[in-house]
Amino acid sequence: MIEAIVTGKLHQRAEERTSKGGKPFVTAKVRTAAGEADSLFVNVVAFSESAASALLALEAGDALALAGTLKPGAWIDREGNARPSLDLVAAQVMTLYGLKRRRAGADPEPQERPAQARQPHQQRQHDPEGFGSQDWPA
Numbered sequence: 001m002i003e004a005i006v007t008g009k010l011h012q013r014a015e016e017r018t019s020k021g022g023k024p025f026v027t028a029k030v031r032t033a034a035g036e037a038d039s040l041f042v043n044v045v046a047f048s049e050s051a052a053s054a055l056l057a058l059e060a061g062d063a064l065a066l067a068g069t070l071k072p073g074a075w076i077d078r079e080g081n082a083r084p085s086l087d088l089v090a091a092q093v094m095t096l097y098g099l100k101r102r103r104a105g106a107d108p109e110p111q112e113r114p115a116q117a118r119q120p121h122q123q124r125q126h127d128p129e130g131f132g133s134q135d136w137p138a
Helices: 049-056 096-105
Strands: 002-010 015-018 024-033 039-046 063-076 082-095 122-124 135-137
Touching (some): 002 082, 024 049, 039 063
Antiparallel strands (some): 024 039, 063 082, 122 135
């Protein structure tokens, strides 16, 4: 398995399903860029409640980013050509809706952090989205 981040657009609404053991999960299909004019579909399954609910809140065409384990594969089309396939078990889902909601709850005027001792020419920026601190040139 490969740990990956995939960005794209939801191809069609996600579907809620139940396993044979009675556990709920969500499936979705994401269309992602795979070159200049090409696109690739990623088959997504979400078992975690947070990832599943984020997928179910989206409409077809909504942009999203997914993090999880990726399994590459291949399938044969009608002409006998091998085509790539990707299956992703989503651990986290980030959407524009979630980002706007996080920003709305963030401090409207972030405080600057002090400069780092080993890099005096750079300052740490406040990160209201929660993506982790990044060093940006001053």
